[in-house]
Amino acid sequence: MQIASGPADGQWRAREADRLPCSSWLAQFYGRRHGALLGSGTAALELALRQLGVTATWRVAVPAATCHQVVAAVLNAGAVPVIIEHAAELLLSSESLAPHVNGLDAVIAVHQYGLPCDIPALRRLLGERLPIIEDSAGAWDLCSPGASRVVTSLGHGKALDIGGGGALFGDTPVDGDIDVWSPGQRCRSSPASSSALSIHALPALMPAVAMAQARSQRLRQQMSGLLARLRDYGLEPWTGEGSAAPNWQFIPIRTRELQLFERLRYSPHAEALGVCAPAPGALRELPMLRGRGEVAQGPEASLELRRNWILLDPLAALDHPRRLAAWAGGYR
Template sequence: MSDVTPPEPIYVTRPHLPPLAEVTRLLEGVWERRILTNGGPLHQQLEEELAAYLGVEHLALVANGTLALLIALKALRLQGEVITTPFSFVATSEALSWNGLEPVFADIDPHTYGLDPASIEACITPRTTAILPVHCYGFPCDVEAIQRIADDYNLKVIYDAAHAFGVECHCGSLLQHGDLSVLSFHATKVFNTFEGGAIICPDAKTKKRIDRLKNFGFVDEVTVAANGINAKMSELHAAVGLAQLPGIDAAIAERQRVAEAYRDQLTDLPGLLLPEFGQAQRANYAYFPVRITDQAPLDRDQLVERLRAEGIVPRRYFHPLIPEFQYYRSNASADPKRYPVAAQMGREVLCLPIYPELSSADLQRICRAVRAAITGSSPDQP
């Protein structure tokens, strides 16, 4: 038996944690006040600080990103069909189904990975009431074209911005677009509160409605005015968020360091297409999606197996596509011929590991393994 200890596996992401001492300091106040939830002082403080950081006026915190989507859709009182993307995490469509809405899958743009405006327009029927695009990987959708379509057909627009924390476009915060935008603060996201999420609201009236919906629909102690749900963020999760926020710019800068290292070292490999982050005025480097095209000597799934053999665990985001899951196969729009670009991306895209603490040594290890798999060289070569 070999005495050589195999290297630690490198996963696609690793949760970024705030200083424990700062979380502890904030929790001491929670223990003193004994206010654990229901919009306590840390919850209120985090709403204010996040709104200021993100460049938005109104932000409602919730317990997770999926609840944020559920409530956002409920707040707009939608019915019928909602045009959305097949190329996303399944929660995007599940939020529609839970609200009794029918997802209609349109195709995506191969550069932004967001909904293709032309495909959106082709999917509109008399039953269409809204569009639910995703700022996939934090890359901005074509927000102006989508808004023009929405205005022309009198549709609502709800952005799943789970990947887009801190991203800025030509006019400031990307989160200002649409009727509502939804964030996730899951452990794997750029900014996390362990679990959490938020809804970006255009005005105080909308925020008030959302705040009621996330608290069972209560207006006051004796009045329930809406069919609400319990989606409140606790003080513990708010404490984590408050401790995270001062270091978020440094964390994003470290993500950029990783992205630039990949671009420097993987730029000349045949059949490997690297992402372009210049679509945003300010990117957050949430993911590093590469495409393995038919010009490469191996396909995406073969590359995954080669990397896993070296202890590197990338992810095929997004595979399978949402319409390929059993629950959605009977959907009327679940036909790959309707979304050929998304189907192609589902076969080609692979997300390489990226997180602030990814060391230079591990970066080199990943790059050597990718290069070796594509060129046929040894992963041990520098």
């Protein structure tokens, strides 16, 4: 995919006036026409909720497999987070959400680990009334129809990494509530709620987009061979349904036996390959949730099922094929 044309000099100048065209330029990569650049991904999610009309009575569905900052954003907006358990699966699905739809006011759909959450299926389940916020912090080059707003983080380790910040995207202007200093601040009918991304961070966006595009292109070219190699080793990499291709921030590998999970997780080659594992039940144990959130129980899962995913860094696996063979080859 070609990068859309930017300013004539190839760089965004660090002036307040550049923030709006820069955000609009970035919005096209997320399938939207308008954008807003903020101080963090959490702030972007809070702003999305406020623009959708959040109140203290709102109950907002949050998938159990996601970052704790998603829960923090819902709490900061004054709403009630409802943690949707989805057993051994990594993404929120219409099947896991369906029993809990009644009483919900919004849904946050997360492209966790760069895997495509089936937002069109969620939209069919919810109808047109309930808003869906698409969280693309872990994904690049995934645009799903059906979401009311799209948010992302620009922090370290995210799909689009400039070291910090966040963004909000929509099909109508979304930057009206950002706290950018101007004499007009004194005339607001309501206080500004979210701080803008520093103007000094704007020049970092174009190189970050170029890196994200290059990574995505490399993975599109080489991922099929890597997945085939993992299957040849007897492993079971994640496979999804639908037409959207994963962005592969990580490759999830299902381990149906606890012994295999432990061997892969604690292999001497694991660190070099970026191997880690999701923490089961991490959101439900957050102290910030006590008395302020709900957990919507899903299908019961044994310890082996709840801890059955290993996450592998695809670039590390491609760059170190011998380590990959040593890590995985003995576990047929």
